[in-house]
Amino acid sequence: MALTARSTLAAALVAGLAALPARADEGATVTRHGISAFGALKYPEGFAHFDYVNPDAPKGGTMSFRGTGASRTFDSLNPFILAGEPAQGLERIYDTLMVRAHDEPDAVYGLLAESVTYPPDRSWVVYRLRAGARFADGDPVEAEDVVFTLETLQAQGAPAYRIRLKDVAGVTALSPSEVRVEFAEGAATRDLIADVGQVPILPAHYYDTVAFDRSTLTPPLGSGPYVVQEVDAGRSITYCRNPDYWAAELPVNVGKNNFDCYRYEYFADNTGAFEAFKTGAYLFHEEFTSALWATNYGFPAIERGWILREVIGDDRPSGAQGFWMNLRRPQFADPRVREAIAMMFNFEWSNRTLFYGLYQRTDSFWENSGMQAEGLPQGDELALLEEFRDALPDSVFTAPAVTPRVLSPERNLDRRALREAGALLDAAGWTTDDRGLRRNAAGETLRVEFVSDSPAFERIVLPYIENLTRLGVDAVQTQVDAAQMQQRQEEFDYDVTIARFVLPLSPSIELRTLFGSESAEAPGSNNLAGIADPVVDALIERVLAAPDRATLETRVRALDRVLRAKHLWVPNWYKGSHWIAYWDVFGKPAEKPPYDRGTDYWWWDQAKYEALQAEGALR
Structure with a gap:
């Protein structure tokens, strides 16, 4: 079969990948209690607990949050398929083979699995299950459950699971307590043992009589520390401790799961949710x-000290939030059009006028981290990009990494930006007609529809639309309800959508779901921009194959630079911290883990609760 120009380029790029080592001899293996992408583990075998927990934390009470989700409600307790909107917190009822340590960037330790055995090239792994691991109905967790889970999620799971498990070539139960996972020949295997190890394990016997591929409000069966206690469909869900939980004393669980129950309360809008929080309807916000944050926290419960307000730091990348342009749409085919549209968002004016100066501008997908591309490419990053020079714009090599223009904070419309954006559209063939509208040679108008389900974004989008209108763009905002928003995102039915992704400290397989060609046309995937570029695909595979952290960061910087040069989004803003408020009924460790918000290690303080009750603060 003849290769197209695109497939020829893709084949050449894949052929240029660094050669992977030959698959290791079966006898050259290591058995460990955990695994890290790079280097040694912090915690030795037999460790007592993670350093960031209070091992003596008391048990009791209820932690309650506002429920979140694309639809601000839920209609399913099945989080593994695309159908339905799953309730928040379902991860609490499932155990995984391994769990992450939040004071190491990429280490995981055994939970269901007491050990992993693997060769130096990590081309396969044997997970050895712990004796005594049980589902909530008392049945043992066995190798056949792992086989069922991985095979079912590969075949019927949501796109994120199918892509995550695409390099699993085979799963075999060696015994009731040992399961071997083979990875595909040529796969980048550095992270696969940890990635597979963090997939929730499902009970095969439960799905003998329950359809896996159907959404349901019937509480499912898991092996985790909590079970579904109460469901008020679309309004609230409560998980309470399984008193017979098999793993309560394991080192990875010491100081965790301290609350008797977790409750998630759902509200139709932000205003209703915040008013409910002020009255104690839920306790953490x-x-x-x-x-x-700047204006609404002067209410009596704050002034009396009943509710505490904090800013807590976060050492992870600060999040890729922006207006994502749908490159599947023909009006966005030319990168000059995308650059012009992005240029008209005046962050400096928005920050001063709308945000109380509390944010900084985002320019990188790995903002606030060492993986952010800066300046001109140099050294190893330049050498990597040189391999793809013929398929990249010259600007990748001759200009600093793309950074949004700094515009005037004095007025929303920056006339210099208006002139520059106009010149870009003229060059791209979108010229103005006698009414000032931009049209192409076919007479089509340059129309851009922003779709959102968040009224809070209207004050930000409307000034942006005003600027685009002055440029001659037929820009409109469409406000939809949460269910419509979910459907439109799943079907890629938008010109521009608003989203935020928090990318991990050690980028891995999630890159394929965000930026890889295989996810570009997969309904429900997180590839919102519809990126399908063989250079990006090749750089993703290089990241997955990085042999050490220094190389990983170099390769991510190259990927960041290439993505930014595509002008596929209008980057928004970041703050590098969490703004939290909570009723003063909790205890917490002295130090939060550097790579997590840390609330899973808080506990209930009965004395504080009774003191607030005595003051009439909480019922």
């Missing part, structure tokens, strides 16, 4: 809106 994270704020995501700068105007509210």
